[in-house]
Amino acid sequence: MTAAAQLADLELDSLRLEVAEGLLTVSVHRPEVLNALSPLVIAELREVFSLLRGRIGRSGDGAADDAPDWSIRGVILTGSGERSFVAGADISVMRDQSRDEAAAYAADAQELTAWIETLPVPVVAAVNGFALGGGCELAMACDYILASESASFGQPEVALGLIPGFGGCVRLQQYVGIAAARELILTGRRIDAQEARELGLALRVLPDAAALLDAARESLRASAAQSPTAVAAAKRTVRAAQALPTDRGLEIERQAFADRFGTPDMLEGTAAFVEKRRPSFPGA
Template identity: 70%
Template sequence: MTVADRLAALDRRTLALDVREAILTITITRPEVLNALSPEVIAELREVVGILRDGIGAGTDPDWSVRGVVITGAGPKAFVAGADIARMREMTAEQADAYTAEAQELTSWLETLPVPVVAAVNGFALGGGCELAMACDVILASENAAFGQPEVALGLIPGFGGCVRLQQYVGIAAARELILTGRRISAAEAERLGLVSRVLEDQDALLAAAREIIALAARQSPTAVAAAKRTVRAAQAHPTDAGLAIEREAFVARFGTPDMLEGTAAFVEKRRPEFTGA
């Protein structure tokens, strides 16, 4: 079974999945609670992302039937308004530890998928919603989007990666302010701070832009895109010299691969390359 076939066979209650033109769109479908990340939502997201991790580009016969992922929320009000507070209130410390462990692992899986992942933020992306978006490669926002880490207002702190990833996006000074105050920011301010790549007029424009980004990436060598994604992430936490060494090693590893040979030949011959993902 292809990755797309395995996804179609899943039993889902909180997600809608749509695979078209090798783009998987994941829609969180709990609009009545602003798409809050309950344990069930996290479990279903882990199932989906687990299938992608195990299938795309893996092994000697890689499956590239999905070339990118868009994550969004149902309805115009929210991407994900946060974790499920009503459920969290009843958790013991042991249950909370399992909850955050699974959510953190999910965000790490998203971050390390070999294909581009775009968060299409339509409305609130607060708490766990902001953390889910930050695990994606690109964040796009509609004009009505709002971002924030308001956990301190609940007597909590970010627990799904916000303390780590927010400073990677906006820098330590802005991250400290937002985390310590719980202040909510608009899509325009999020774009100015570097959290958001682009602000679009409405949800339709948002999803069209997300698909356009993935479609453009899908015209490139899938193994080169995967290598570039790994290299950017690996170099991120290192000083310049160490980061350059990581980049050099990854660059050299591309030489002699079928996709590299095809891409360079196509350039010289002035034709469109036919990549096989090898």
């Protein structure tokens, strides 16, 4: 059974899943609380992304002749409705947590964001409305962020006597630089979509939620037309080299580049280029 087929069997209360043309759209669906990131939402997102990371690009049962599963070639992460992507962690739940419960909550959320970040296929955050606190942290775990004009971003945890705990202290500075990250975290200031784009947090700003989803699908379709193993290797290499000195990053890139030679996808891609035809990548 493919990953796409397995997703259809999941029973989820707070998420809506849609698979079309090899693209999975995951929508957080708690409109009554602006899609707040409750423990249930985190648990269900973990269920979805655990399934994906266990299946995408891997054979079904380990048999030598079993083809890798590339039934999902990209993921859009978004929120239901136009008011909110994910408004933040569920404060009504957090208020009564003990220190140990909070540590476990953060550990689950951080592991989830690591699974999103390391998925072999691109994951795009389509941010419509609020992406605050845990919502901003969830979006930053994706490969890039597209935003509607109504989007707003922030890490307002200091106003609650807290700090970001789902990756905000780490990933925000990777997006916007250390000074801007410090200012946003230390003040809790909220920024709109245009400022998010100017700072480098959002890649593009679209007029509304419909245009936002169209742009996310168009971007992922472009990636899905390429070699899936090359896309996975490129994503892995960019992440591995991200915080390294230039010489070490170049070493990692050089090895990853050499590892592509002789693979079925590389042989098909280069042959198709020489023969002036569309490649048909085997995904291996």
